[in-house]
Every structure is written in structure tokens, then in C-alpha cells.
Amino acid sequence: MALSIDFHAAANRYSYAGREVQPDWAALMRSLVDPAAKRVADIGCGGGIYSAAWTDLGAAQVTGVDFSAEMVRTATEKNHGRANIVFRQGDALATGLPSESADIVFERALIHHLTDYDACFREAGRLLVRGGQAIVQDRTPEDVALPGSPEHIRGYFFECFPRLLEAERARRPASQAVEHALGRSGFGALRTVTIWETRKRHDDFRGLGADLRGRVGRSILHALTDAELNQLVEFIGQRLPANAPVVERDRWTVWSGTKT
Numbered sequence: 577m578a579l580s581i582d583f584h585a586a587a588n589r590y591s592y593a594g595r596e597v598q599p600d601w602a603a604l605m606r607s608l609v610d611p612a613a614k615r616v617a618d619i620g621c622g623g624g625i626y627s628a629a630w631t632d633l634g635a636a637q638v639t640g641v642d643f644s645a646e647m648v649r650t651a652t653e654k655n656h657g658r659a660n661i662v663f664r665q666g667d668a669l670a671t672g673l674p675s676e677s678a679d680i681v682f683e684r685a686l687i688h689h690l691t692d693y694d695a696c697f698r699e700a701g702r703l704l705v706r707g708g709q710a711i712v713q714d715r716t717p718e719d720v721a722l723p724g725s726p727e728h729i730r731g732y733f734f735e736c737f738p739r740l741l742e743a744e745r746a747r748r749p750a751s752q753a754v755e756h757a758l759g760r761s762g763f764g765a766l767r768t769v770t771i772w773e774t775r776k777r778h779d780d781f782r783g784l785g786a787d788l789r790g791r792v793g794r795s796i797l798h799a800l801t802d803a804e805l806n807q808l809v810e811f812i813g814q815r816l817p818a819n820a821p822v823v824e825r826d827r828w829t830v831w832s833g834t835k836t
């Protein structure tokens with residue numbers, strides 16, 4: 577089953593531009609690296625939300641790279657006026673950025689769209705100065721397969737449509753595969769941690785329903801027809817308290833390594 581979000585389509589250009597960076601994410605990054613005055617390359621930057629977050633954490637300069645011209649256009653528009661962030665179109669495997677021009681390479685929700693992690697991490701290593709740090713954040717098959725609950729809404733997707741879990745298992749990075757690829761690509765002092773990140777707070781179920789129906793930032797939902805999506809929203813609605821706020825959280829895995 578193909579997951580058919582088209583990153584290059586103008587219709588999807590705001591798909592990764594609406595999220596609010598949460599304090600739990602910022603705290604984790606600070607625990608992994610001191611961002612103060614660092615040069616950051618944010619590869620697969622989408623709408624540039626996390627590019628901006630790195631400057632908020634104190635980075636001196638952030639370069640966001642995405643292979644989609646539409647994403648680059650959105651990221652540039654959304655970050656208008658931030659002098660220390662630039663966006664460039666480029667592929668994660670061959671970004672076109674100068675060698676040894678970054679202290680931190682950040683890749684969030686990118687690698688599950690790739691098949692060749694080694695090539696991606698070799699390029700990250702090329703961009704980094706010696707001692708620089710790669711931080712890779714994605715969801716593993718174990719992360720996504722956690723059961724549904726009023727917080728882990730994603731788990732309900734797979735209870736309702738088990739075929740989606742098979743698709744997720746096929747495309748999600750196994751933690752060991754990422755660790756081995758980082759090691760082969762010249763990274764040492766590897767660390768792997770998991771984090772529960774707040775995805776979004778909704779005033780009530782209606783807000784969540786609208787978000788799901790829009791498929792915003794949820795490429796997996798592009799594998800459902802509109803009728804199936806309605807069925808899913810109803811399924812989830814039956815499992816959540818009515819008229820209560822919904823705080824949606826996802827578990828992520830974060831791998832970090834130092835360029836040796």
C-alpha cells in the first residue's frame with residue numbers, strides 16, 4: 577500500500593507548517609547538545625517550524641533544507657523577518673551545502689521517507705565539523721504500535737485500520753538499523769532515547785476531528801479514503817470523553833552521535 581502524500585504538491589505546502597514546538601522537545605534537545613551560538617542544518621525541514629525553534633534555543637544560524645520547492649517556499653514565508661534562518665532546496669543525500677559548515681545536523685521525521693540511511697548520514701557527516709553532532713528524530717515501529725489511549729490517539733488508527741500498521745512497520749526505521757548506519761557513517765558516542773512529545777492540544781474532540789479530517793501533518797492518513805477517514809474519526813470519538821480537552825502525544829525515538 578502506497579502512502580501517497582506528495583511533498584511537492586502545492587496543496588500540501590502547509591502540511592508541516594502549523595505545529596507548535598513543545599517545551600518537552602526543547603528540553604530534550606538541550607539535554608543532548610548546547611545550541612548556543614551553533615550553526616544548525618535542519619534537513620527535511622518542511623515548513624521550518626523546528627528551524628525556527630533552534631534559533632529560539634540560541635543557535636546563531638540555521639539553514640533549512642528540503643527537496644520540495646513548495647516546502648521551502650512555505651518555510652521562507654513563515655520565517656520572514658528572521659535574519660539568521662535561510663532555506664534551500666536540496667536532497668538529504670546531496671544537500672549542496674558546503675562541507676564542515678554546521679555544528680549540528682538535525683533531521684526530524686525525515687528518515688522514514690528514505691531507504692538509504694547510510695547515504696543520508698554520510699551527507700550529515702560531510703556537513704558537520706569534527707566533534708559536531710547529528711540528531712535524528714523519528715518514530716520506530718515500536719513507537720507507532722503503542723496502543724491507543726486518550727493521549728496516544730495514533731494508536732487508534734491501527735485498531736480501526738490494521739492495514740495501516742503494516743504500512744507503518746514497513747516504512748519506519750528500526751532503532752538498531754539507525755544506530756548501525758550512524759556508526760558506519762563515522763559517528764561515535766551514540767545515544768538513543770525516547771520522548772513523549774505533545775503533538776497538539778485540542779479544546780475538545782471537535783478540534784481533533786477537524787485536524788484528522790484535514791490529514792494535516794499525518795502522511796499515514798493519505799492511505800485512507802475520505803469515507804474511511806470519517807469512520808476513523810467516529811471510532812476515535814467513541815473512545816474519548818465528550819467535551820473534554822484532548823492532549824495528543826506521540827512517542828518518538830531520538831538518536832544522536834558525534835562526528836569522530
Ligand SMILES: C[S@@+](CC[C@H](N)C(=O)[O-])C[C@H]1O[C@@H](n2cnc3c(N)ncnc32)[C@H](O)[C@@H]1O
Nearest residue numbers: 583592620621622642643644667668684685689
Ligand atoms: C514529515 S515532514 C517533517 C518536516 C519537519 N522536519 C518537521 O518535523 O516538522 C518530512 C519532510 O522531509 C522532506 N523530505 C522527504 N524526503 C526528502 C529528501 N530525500 N530530501 C530532502 N527532504 C526530504 C519532505 O519534503 C518533508 O518536508
